[in-house]
Amino acid sequence: MSNQPAEKITGAQVVVRSLEQLGVNHVFGYPGGANLPLFDALYDSDINFILTRHEQGATHMADGYGRATGKPGVALATSGPGASNTVTGLLTAAMDSIPLVVLTGQVPTAMLGKDAFQEADVFGMTLPCVKHSYLVRDVNDLPRVMREAFHLAGSGRPGPVVVDLPKDVQLAAFVGDPDAEMRLPGLKQAPKADAAKLAEMAHLLSCSRKPLLLVGQGAMISGAGEAVMKFAEKIQAPVTNTLLAKGVFPETHPLSVGMLGMHGTAYANKAVSECDLIFSIGSRWDDRIAGNYAKFCPDAVKLHIDIDPAEVDKVIKPDVTVVADAREALEQLHPMVNQLATCAWLATLDGYKRDHPLSWQPGEGLQAQQVIEECYKLTEGKAVAATDVGQHQMWAAQYFLTDEPFSWLSSGGAGTMGFGFPAAIGAQFARPDSTVFAFVGDGGFQMTLCELATAAIHKLPVKIILLDNSYLGMVRQWQELFHDNRLSGVDLTGNPDFVALAEAYGVKAFQVSEPEKVTDTLKEALAYNDGPCLVHCKVQRAENVYPMIPAGASHSEMILQPT
Amino acid sequence: MHHSMHLVLDHQPGVQLRIAMILTRRGYYMESMNMFPMAGSDLQRMTMTIRGPEAGFDQICKQLHKLVDVVRVDPLFAEVEVPEPVSREEFEVERAV
Numbered sequence: 001m002s003n004q005p006a007e008k009i010t011g012a013q014v015v016v017r018s019l020e021q022l023g024v025n026h027v028f029g030y031p032g033g034a035n036l037p038l039f040d041a042l043y044d045s046d047i048n049f050i051l052t053r054h055e056q057g058a059t060h061m062a063d064g065y066g067r068a069t070g071k072p073g074v075a076l077a078t079s080g081p082g083a084s085n086t087v088t089g090l091l092t093a094a095m096d097s098i099p100l101v102v103l104t105g106q107v108p109t110a111m112l113g114k115d116a117f118q119e120a121d122v123f124g125m126t127l128p129c130v131k132h133s134y135l136v137r138d139v140n141d142l143p144r145v146m147r148e149a150f151h152l153a154g155s156g157r158p159g160p161v162v163v164d165l166p167k168d169v170q171l172a173a174f175v176g177d178p179d180a181e182m183r184l185p186g187l188k189q190a191p192k193a194d195a196a197k198l199a200e201m202a203h204l205l206s207c208s209r210k211p212l213l214l215v216g217q218g219a220m221i222s223g224a225g226e227a228v229m230k231f232a233e234k235i236q237a238p239v240t241n242t243l244l245a246k247g248v249f250p251e252t253h254p255l256s257v258g259m260l261g262m263h264g265t266a267y268a269n270k271a272v273s274e275c276d277l278i279f280s281i282g283s284r285w286d287d288r289i290a291g292n293y294a295k296f297c298p299d300a301v302k303l304h305i306d307i308d309p310a311e312v313d314k315v316i317k318p319d320v321t322v323v324a325d326a327r328e329a330l331e332q333l334h335p336m337v338n339q340l341a342t343c344a345w346l347a348t349l350d351g352y353k354r355d356h357p358l359s360w361q362p363g364e365g366l367q368a369q370q371v372i373e374e375c376y377k378l379t380e381g382k383a384v385a386a387t388d389v390g391q392h393q394m395w396a397a398q399y400f401l402t403d404e405p406f407s408w409l410s411s412g413g414a415g416t417m418g419f420g421f422p423a424a425i426g427a428q429f430a431r432p433d434s435t436v437f438a439f440v441g442d443g444g445f446q447m448t449l450c451e452l453a454t455a456a457i458h459k460l461p462v463k464i465i466l467l468d469n470s471y472l473g474m475v476r477q478w479q480e481l482f483h484d485n486r487l488s489g490v491d492l493t494g495n496p497d498f499v500a501l502a503e504a505y506g507v508k509a510f511q512v513s514e515p516e517k518v519t520d521t522l523k524e525a526l527a528y529n530d531g532p533c534l535v536h537c538k539v540q541r542a543e544n545v546y547p548m549i550p551a552g553a554s555h556s557e558m559i560l561q562p563t
Numbered sequence: 564m565h566h567s568m569h570l571v572l573d574h575q576p577g578v579q580l581r582i583a584m585i586l587t588r589r590g591y592y593m594e595s596m597n598m599f600p601m602a603g604s605d606l607q608r609m610t611m612t613i614r615g616p617e618a619g620f621d622q623i624c625k626q627l628h629k630l631v632d633v634v635r636v637d638p639l640f641a642e643v644e645v646p647e648p649v650s651r652e653e654f655e656v657e658r659a660v
């Protein structure tokens with residue numbers, strides 16, 4: 001390639017061409033003074049630019065796009081407040097290892113550090129919630145930086161990358177090498193599994209009579225679903241999954257015990273406390289699944305596969321850890337282990353499934369669990385489910401079983417309210433032919449509901465299932481259980497008329513408050529595909545999520561039912 | 564507890580900030596830090612002494628190594644010589660000069 005491009009192009013055009021070359025189809029964002037040249041360059045591009053109503057929405061949409069495809073989603077914001085509005089989205093993506101690239105406009109380099117209009121130290125303020133970041137000062141660095149940003153976001157343990165672009169850099173004439181290679185001397189190559197450690201794992205597994213496989217987000221990212229299936233079926237081990245790994249191993253499979261953790265199934269948590277070996281495949285033993293680390297599986301052998309060396313011995317000290325890609329390591333381990341004598345163990349767990357199934361009691365009025373279960377039945381689970389954060393999220397995890405990877409989008413590590421609806425929009429853009437649900441609470445929905453406009457304008461058939469209990473339900477539950485029911489700052493009485501609100505945005509809306517009308521209402525909503533629709537479900541106010549392991553307690557202290 | 568380490572860095576803007584952030588979030592102090600260019604490359608050599616809980620040191624090294632701009636981390640396990648604290652008087656004298 002010659003160093004002199006035939007035509008004169010600007011930095012902004014280089015950025016947009018890089019996006020095109022990197023296969024980006026959608027950019028979610030919001031304009032402003034400092035990213036005008038980028039918008040000008042987008043004008044000539046085939047990339048679909050999606051104008052959101054808030055930069056937080058743009059980052060969650062790009063995140064949802066990333067979760068639904070496994071490829072980096074892209075968001076674009078202006079400097080100052082535009083960029084600071086992306087911080088929650090970056091944190092959300094960082095905590096869940098989601099591939100995301102956020103481009104931000106910045107004041108001209110000569111103005112940096114002078115408190116220029118809409119200047120913010122975006123590089124500094126995003127440092128703790130990015131995998132990596134750039135403040136580009138030389139236009140000729142752009143092709144390399146863009147290549148690096150996408151590579152870093154999507155490879156190894158994925159994560160968000162910020163590229164901060166001063167306006168003069170966007171406007172400058174590019175005279176560099178458009179094909180410049182990445183220059184990352186500190187890039188860590190994906191580690192290969194240590195054969196000796198795999199052999200040790202195989203030996204410990206072969207001694208186990210009560211093994212439990214724990215699949216996490218790492219298994220999802222590496223595409224380990226099939227490898228887990230073959231391995232679990234071969235050795236006849238039960239499988240539990242984290243909230244984020246719903247779908248890596250089908251939750252309807254007989255060997256599945258479903259989700260573990262604070263609001264996991266009773267049988268998964270019993271399996272955790274009674275197993276003689278627990279094998280984490282790409283899960284980082286988060287505190288919401290491990291409860292009390294000191295009491296977590298004290299007598300069980302612990303095995304761990306993780307691609308991130310910094311996860312080794314971080315909170316749990318396993319007997320053997322293999323640092324490697326989950327799928328590769330598992331495929332190597334497969335021939336080394338034979339079927340285990342787990343008949344008795346599987347029978348015990350089947351007994352727990354019979355004795356302590358997930359269940360809810362019909363009471364007065366409508367229950368959120370019924371609505372979710374009905375959505376599951378009507379679609380036979382063949383849908384993408386995005387959730388917000390709170391009680392409805394946990395019920396969705398429990399009653400909307402997931403059999404396919406990349407079909408369950410939920411903010412786990414950050415627990416970001418306001419995530420669910422925009423994430424569903426991002427997913428619907430990525431997968432136009434899928435049914436996409438957004439299960440949201442009345443609290444979290446109100447944090448990002450301005451994106452109703454985005455969904456309506458693009459006629460996205462997202463099904464918004466609004467589970468309205470007129471409370472910040474999950475916090476109310478904690479106040480009830482752990483603060484003598486002294487309800488403080490959780491009452492949402494006085495919510496808007498959600499149906500009228502949706503209609504004001506041109507969004508089709510339904511309302512249901514009677515259990516016997518749920519099925520018909522949902523059928524109607526599912527049949528409506530001319531745009532988004534909202535199903536306003538007025539559910540029982542004071543219902544609690546069970547089972548529950550209180551924060552910091554052990555798995556044997558699980559509360560199964562209200563007392 | 565004091566610990567020292569040698570690092571090799573890709574000398575990109577902000578790399579010291581990233582390092583300081585890893586330490587601060589986990590309750591470590593940077594007691595001393597020196598950087599030298601490595602001849603014939605864009606890389607820098609850094610020597611750093613930090614103070615903080617014994618238990619987290621291994622994790623600190625791993626978190627530092629995870630940074631994209633950090634090429635190598637070599638913890639020094641030998642007993643670290645910690646410089647004598649400068650006395651108030653010495654400080655006043657230095658300032659007066």
Ligand SMILES: Cc1ncc(C[n+]2csc(CCOP(=O)(O)OP(=O)(O)O)c2C)c(N)n1
Nearest residue numbers: 390391392415417441442443444472473474
């Ligand atoms: C941005 C943000 N702020 C606060 C919280 C703390 N929080 C967790 S769940 C919850 C209540 C959510 O209420 P709602 O959206 O109505 O859902 P519900 O629990 O009632 O299903 C709150 C406030 C959070 N997770 N995220």
